[in-house]
Amino acid sequence: MYYFGRALDLDLSSGEQKMYDVPERIIKEYVGGKGLGARILYDELEPGVDPLSPLNVLIFVTGPLTSTIAPTSGRWAVVTKSPHTGVFLDSQVGGHFGAALRRAGVDVLIVRGKAESPVYIYVENGKAELRDAGHLWGKGIIGTEDELKRIHPGCKVGSIGPAGEHLVTFSMIGFDYFRQAGRGGAGAVMGSKNLKAVVVKPGGEVKYYDKSAMQSIVSRLLELIRENSVLKQRTEIGTPMWVKMANDGGFLPTRNFSKGVYECYEGVSGEAMKQRIWVKNKACYGCPIACGKLTRVREGKYKGNEVEGPEYETVALLGSNCEIRQIESVAFLNRVCDDLGLDTISAGGVLGFAMECYERGLLKDTDGLQLHFGNEEAAAKLLMKIAYQDGIGKIFSRGVRQAAREIGQGSDKFAIHVKGLELPGVEPRGSWGMALAFATADRGGCHQRAWTPTAELKGLLPRFSTEQVAKFIRETQNERSVCFSLVLCDFVPFTPADFSELLFDATGISLSMEEYMVTGERIWNLTRMFNVREGITRKDDTLPQRIMEEPSPEGPAKGKVISKEILDEMLDEYYGLSGWDKNGIPKDETLERLKLI
Numbered sequence: 001m002y003y004f005g006r007a008l009d010l011d012l013s014s015g016e017q018k019m020y021d022v023p024e025r026i027i028k029e030y031v032g033g034k035g036l037g038a039r040i041l042y043d044e045l046e047p048g049v050d051p052l053s054p055l056n057v058l059i060f061v062t063g064p065l066t067s068t069i070a071p072t073s074g075r076w077a078v079v080t081k082s083p084h085t086g087v088f089l090d091s092q093v094g095g096h097f098g099a100a101l102r103r104a105g106v107d108v109l110i111v112r113g114k115a116e117s118p119v120y121i122y123v124e125n126g127k128a129e130l131r132d133a134g135h136l137w138g139k140g141i142i143g144t145e146d147e148l149k150r151i152h153p154g155c156k157v158g159s160i161g162p163a164g165e166h167l168v169t170f171s172m173i174g175f176d177y178f179r180q181a182g183r184g185g186a187g188a189v190m191g192s193k194n195l196k197a198v199v200v201k202p203g204g205e206v207k208y209y210d211k212s213a214m215q216s217i218v219s220r221l222l223e224l225i226r227e228n229s230v231l232k233q234r235t236e237i238g239t240p241m242w243v244k245m246a247n248d249g250g251f252l253p254t255r256n257f258s259k260g261v262y263e264c265y266e267g268v269s270g271e272a273m274k275q276r277i278w279v280k281n282k283a284c285y286g287c288p289i290a291c292g293k294l295t296r297v298r299e300g301k302y303k304g305n306e307v308e309g310p311e312y313e314t315v316a317l318l319g320s321n322c323e324i325r326q327i328e329s330v331a332f333l334n335r336v337c338d339d340l341g342l343d344t345i346s347a348g349g350v351l352g353f354a355m356e357c358y359e360r361g362l363l364k365d366t367d368g369l370q371l372h373f374g375n376e377e378a379a380a381k382l383l384m385k386i387a388y389q390d391g392i393g394k395i396f397s398r399g400v401r402q403a404a405r406e407i408g409q410g411s412d413k414f415a416i417h418v419k420g421l422e423l424p425g426v427e428p429r430g431s432w433g434m435a436l437a438f439a440t441a442d443r444g445g446c447h448q449r450a451w452t453p454t455a456e457l458k459g460l461l462p463r464f465s466t467e468q469v470a471k472f473i474r475e476t477q478n479e480r481s482v483c484f485s486l487v488l489c490d491f492v493p494f495t496p497a498d499f500s501e502l503l504f505d506a507t508g509i510s511l512s513m514e515e516y517m518v519t520g521e522r523i524w525n526l527t528r529m530f531n532v533r534e535g536i537t538r539k540d541d542t543l544p545q546r547i548m549e550e551p552s553p554e555g556p557a558k559g560k561v562i563s564k565e566i567l568d569e570m571l572d573e574y575y576g577l578s579g580w581d582k583n584g585i586p587k588d589e590t591l592e593r594l595k596l597i
């Protein structure tokens with residue numbers, strides 16, 4: 001045993017559970033977190049399984065560094081088949097829940113089947129109990145967590161809100177009140193299983209292969225964090241530090257991604273957040289950076305509104321993308337989403353799309369909502385209707401791809417998604433690197449598999465060019481796959497050698513730098529193979545029509561499009577470097593080299 005790999009497999013249909021050790025070979029080849037979750041998901045699911053059926057599995061998976069003394073060790077992952085996209089989904093989560101799960105004696109919790117009536121899972125000391133959740137069904141995430149913490153003092157809670165209960169395909173799971181498994185609809189998977197919440201009681205200690213060696217590398221890494229100027233900004237302003245940079249760079253999504261500059265960006269900037277609503281910093285378990293910001297609105301109609309955030313992505317999608325002008329309003333919509341259980345990124349994408357449909361006169365009946373850009377009251381009401389699948393909300397409850405199919409009238413041209421997942425806070429005509437990152441990300445339009453704006457703004461990657469992009473994206477996707485398997489936070493400035501040393505001290509698993517990168521490549525190819533099995537090919541590695549055909553109207557990216565020719569050039573190079581064929585399918589020799597066949 002590598003000091004990691006205790007799996008608890010719980011069938012909600014029968015109530016049976018079994019505890020087992022994940023085989024050492026699997027831990028060595030897939031590490032934990034994303035990699036281990038992907039391996040389990042691939043092996044458990046037949047292709048074509050309905051993500052909202054009892055046959056789908058929901059995997060809460062920590063990594064060998066979760067809950068250790070490594071900085072940012074509160075990170076962990078939720079893995080499942082997405083009901084929003086129909087493909088692989090991993091959501092990287094912060095907060096304190098994952099660390100508590102490991103300390104409750106469970107490294108991986110696999111949930112299958114469907115309970116007959118609403119239940120919650122209580123985990124303590126390596127065992128799970130199913131308890132009645134009838135009294136919680138219908139409650140928001142905040143009220144659910146309040147109630148479960150009253151019943152179980154000292155426990156950590158993950159739960160769904162009305163959106164997950166009503167199977168909204170972009171509903172999330174909320175942990176520790178304001179940390180989420182946000183993207184891709186893991187909340188609806190929970191709802192489909194009649195599972196309202198998971199409660200864990202931390203008790204035990206995490207064991208190490210060599211704790212004193214880890215203590216010494218951790219001292220060095222903490223120093224690295226303290227000296228890093230970008231992380232100082234994250235501590236000071238958090239991720240909204242990107243609002244001004246994205247606007248100056250011409251890639252802040254605005255007015256449903258019709259442009260990349262927002263004339264009112266100052267009202268929703270990180271500086272506005274800090275000056276007007278910031279209360280205190282919040283950190284995930286074991287994190288010295290504390291990029292989270294607890295905020296409270298001090299005056300006006302949203303006075304008293306409290307939320308952790310808004311983070312950059314939330315500002316970009318619920319703010320500029322919907323032309324909402326004030327940070328207080330964004331914070332209000334953020335809290336509405338967090339309590340209903342809606343992913344703020346997809347929610348902002350859906351609202352922007354709905355507003356454009358409304359302004360173009362494509363919506364016949366909006367239940368009286370005047371969905372103009374900037375109308376925050378109408379936005380909040382539409383979010384409520386979506387969460388409860390009520391009236392007009394039903395059309396938008398499965399995201400922009402499905403809504404465009406229902407609305408028709410050419411609305412697919414401005415439905416902003418990749419593989420069904422609404423794009424996050426980068427307008428790709430202003431960041432060609434992110435265009436390829438979005439087109440090839442394993443869970444659909446996602447910013448976490450590779451991030452190029454920093455390199456583009458610093459001149460390390462040529463802007464508005466295909467040069468070096470494919471290599472950069474491929475290497476980052478592979479390298480991040482290991483980071484998300486260990487699991488540590490995306491934001492730490494550690495090298496693969498640092499990560500590898502931490503892994504050795506925690507588990508005794510020794511990976512050379514070459515083996516480390518091959519491990520990442522193996523994980524990335526496994527998620528690709530999961531998607532290929534579901535029918536994904538080159539045709540799906542694409543971008544929204546608006547991005548490919550409408551020149552950006554203003555700002556630094558004025559006149560730019562990512563045409564089909566540009567995207568094809570990047571894809572050809574990316575597939576070639578990856579050992580995939582022209583259609584985006586990993587070749588047999590690649591799979592053999594990675595021990596995937």
Ligand code: SF4
Pocket residue numbers: 072074075094095282283284287288289290291292489490491
């Ligand atoms: S940097 Fe932010 S997201 Fe990452 S672990 Fe720390 S508080 Fe959590």
